[in-house]
Every structure is written in C-alpha cells, then in structure tokens.
Amino acid sequence: NAGVTQTPKFQVLKTGQSMTLQCAQDMNHEYMSWYRQDPGMGLRLIHYSVGAGITDQGEVPNGYNVSRSTTEDFPLRLLSAAPSQTSVYFCASKKGRSRDYEQYFGPGTRLTVT
Amino acid sequence: TQLLEQSPQFLSIQEGENLTVYCNSSSVFSSLQWYRQEPGEGPVLLVTVVTGGEVKKLKRLTFQFGDARKDSSLHITAAQPGDTGLYLCAGARDTGNQFYFGTGTSLTVIP
Numbered sequence: 597n598a599g600v601t602q603t604p605k606f607q608v609l610k611t612g613q614s615m616t617l618q619c620a621q622d623m624n625h626e627y628m629s630w631y632r633q634d635p636g637m638g639l640r641l642i643h644y645s646v647g648a649g650i651t652d653q654g655e656v657p658n659g660y661n662v663s664r665s666t667t668e669d670f671p672l673r674l675l676s677a678a679p680s681q682t683s684v685y686f687c688a689s690k691k692g693r694s695r696d697y698e699q700y701f702g703p704g705t706r707l708t709v710t
Numbered sequence: 711t712q713l714l715e716q717s718p719q720f721l722s723i724q725e726g727e728n729l730t731v732y733c734n735s736s737s738v739f740s741s742l743q744w745y746r747q748e749p750g751e752g753p754v755l756l757v758t759v760v761t762g763g764e765v766k767k768l769k770r771l772t773f774q775f776g777d778a779r780k781d782s783s784l785h786i787t788a789a790q791p792g793d794t795g796l797y798l799c800a801g802a803r804d805t806g807n808q809f810y811f812g813t814g815t816s817l818t819v820i821p
Contacts (some may be wrong), residue, residue: 636719637712637755638798638811646807654808663746686752693781695741695760695802699809701752 597622600702602687607710609677616670619687627690627697628670629654630662632683633704639686640687645670646693677709713737714799716813722818723789731784731797731815739801742775742782743809747796789819 603618629644641654645664659681661673674681685705690697714735723729741760745753757766759775766773772785782799799812
C-alpha cells in the first residue's frame, strides 16, 4: 500500500492563479481531510469528507473548494491564490468517522504564493 | 485563536533527561491524540486517550488525559536523540469528524 499520496510536493503560484492539490489513498478509507500547517499554529482543518459525494467545512474553509467523486481521491482547489494561502498542506485519511480510527497523513505540499 | 495551547513551544534538552509537554484548553474534548512530526513529513499518531484521568504508556512515553478532559500531558523518560521532532496534540469535540490541533512543541534532544 502506498498509503496517502500528495502531488505536487512543492508549488509556487502568483497571486490570482488557480491550482488543484491532489490527494489519493489506497486504503479504502471513508474519511478524508485537508489541513494547512503554519508556524506556531499547528494544523488547521480546511475541509473534510465522510464519503464519496459528501464534504463539509472545517475551521478555515474560505478560499478553498473540495469535491469527492471517488473513495480514493480528494482534491483541494484554490480558485484565486492569495499570499495568505502560503502554507504546507496535508491530506489525511481514516477508515471512518469514528474518533477511534487512526488518521494517516500524506507527506505534504509546500505552497508559496507570491 | 487556538483551541489547544501547548507548552513549551520549544524544548532543547540533553540525552537522558526527562521532560513533560502540556496541552491545555478551556474546552472539553471527547478524545485527545498525540502525534509526532519529523521535518518534511506528515504527523504520525502516537496515542489516543478517551477517558478522563486515563494514563497510557508507550515504552518511555507516558500520556495522561485530564480528569475534566480539557488538558493532556506527554512525559518522556530518558530522552534519546530519536525523540527529536515536533509533538502535536489534537482533540475531537464530538463525533470525530473534526480534530483541533495544538500549537506544537518542537523538541531537540542533544546527544
């Protein structure tokens, strides 16, 4: 199993550009989520999904869109990038919505918006 | 405003010393998790505690969930260089759909 994979690993965008961060998991997990990590602030939840076709907002959803058409994939879209979106983005998955399931994280995407 | 505050933010100690990291909140959580993250990688789960007052041990690491389920601590005995990393606590408030992460503690163990 590859676990949780993310592409790209690094990305530089200009203000106003759009892009999609890719996330895939091969563990047949129902629950997937996106976090951003900024210095001194830990990780903050952007969006999450409890299954194909079902998504919901986390703590910091503004400026980001998600969709979940398959169990395996959960892409994160930035429609118009802003410097405040410079961050490291992590995708995670777990078997189901229960708090008792272990959450597995991908290696992250480091995004810089100039 | 972070729901979970960790202290200290940075910690540098000598190999063999003991240390404690704290995770505090004014909110009640249904469960509390601790993760370790190494540079360039995603966090890896160490433990989950779900009952107020619960204590779990993982080799040299001891985790405690406060009686009121608002705080937690991580104690490391005889720290080793391999313990170096960023330690994060994370709390779930109800169903487990949303986890709130702490501000993180960066630990460096000097050989």
